[in-house]
Amino acid sequence: MEQLVILSNLEQEYLLHAIEAVLQVQGARQFFLWTQGQLQALLPHQVLVGLQFGAQEELQHIECLHGTVLEAGLRHRLCSPDDGLALRLARHCRTNGGRLPAMLDAGPHADPLKAGAGLAAFQGELRELGLENMLLHGSERLPGGTTFFVMFGLPHRPRPRHAYFLQLLLPYLHITLQRISRQQAQERFGTLTRPVSAREAEILHWVREGKSNEEIGIILSISGLTVKNHLQRLYRLLGVSNRAQAVARAIALQLFDRIPLLLARAA
Missing domain, CATH: 1.10.10.10 (Winged helix-like DNA-binding domain superfamily/Winged helix DNA-binding domain)
Structure with a gap:
């Protein structure tokens, strides 16, 4: 991730449009449209999984976004709140201190020695799922909670410039996922019958x-x-x-x- 990345004029335009658009996202539906529009223009992928963790490292929310129909079994293996691949990746990176952003190529000619953040152990599973590669990044531990994002199934082998794009977008993804998680929790739980003393x-x-x-x-x-x-x-x-x-x-x-x-x- 240390090599210098110089954005082309088109990439700069896509990045600016993505940032301008995500600032307007207020709900889950808008977030979905953004991931399938401006984000895809900059970072095309098949599935985006966002996870939010609380201060005690408890999983609070999972958002699984994809533009095409995802087979139920595949979705479960990627996004299960118990042992889904996205959750295991997040815990692996957060426990082992792997350097982020990271990427993994699981294609037929992939070199396990080039897997970032100690991710080589996941190559076989990723290949079995038919996704071949992924790009991931997460926030540091913050008082308001931590987020982690995985992009599965990029159309081409991920490069350092793709990781750099995700790094630039992480603050906006982090804030947006927190906002959506809070809104959905309030809708689900409603208001309390009395104030907390x-x-x-x-x-x-x-x-x-x-x-x-x-x-x-x-x-x-x-x-x-x-x-x-x-x-x-x-x-x-x-x-x-x-x-x-x-x-x-x-x-x-x-x-x-x-x-x-x-x-x-x-x-």
Whole structure:
């Protein structure tokens, strides 16, 4: 990825159009149209998978975009939230510290030694799926969540200039996926039946930090049993059944963005 990339006039035009258009994207439908229009002009591909992770590395959202009918089995193998190829690629790169952006060619004449980010182990699977190559990139760990994107099935062997295009577009992809994920979560969950109290907000904060009931009790000068009772009420309010789900739901509803305000009002 270190070689100098000089964009042609046409590539500069495509890149500018892609950036101008993605700034106007507000919903999933617009995002789909953008990926099949301006993005395809710059980076043609068969399937784009975007993943969003929360602060605790939990998977929050998967977006799978393709312009043609994708066989159900193939879609599942690429986009399953349990063990899909896109998810495994994201975890591989985030765990092993592979350098991003990265690309992988799995064609018949591909050289495993040239696979970036330690991706050679995925060549056989990619070839089996009939996609032959991929291009991937992801954001660094950020307070608002992390995103990761994989483009499968480029029509030609990916080159460093393709990785550079994806690198330039990553901030816009990141923001757009976060926006869509938040909108869909709010539509899915709706609004809460009552506001979260300041005490519940404090407990949610410490749950997100990985503290046990007893540790939270010590911090807040209350008993672990009282913390447990607050959590049970929070579970019912949020419509969840455990701590991880409560944190994920609170993130989706942007409750953590409002916790400092709730605590300030209670002070």
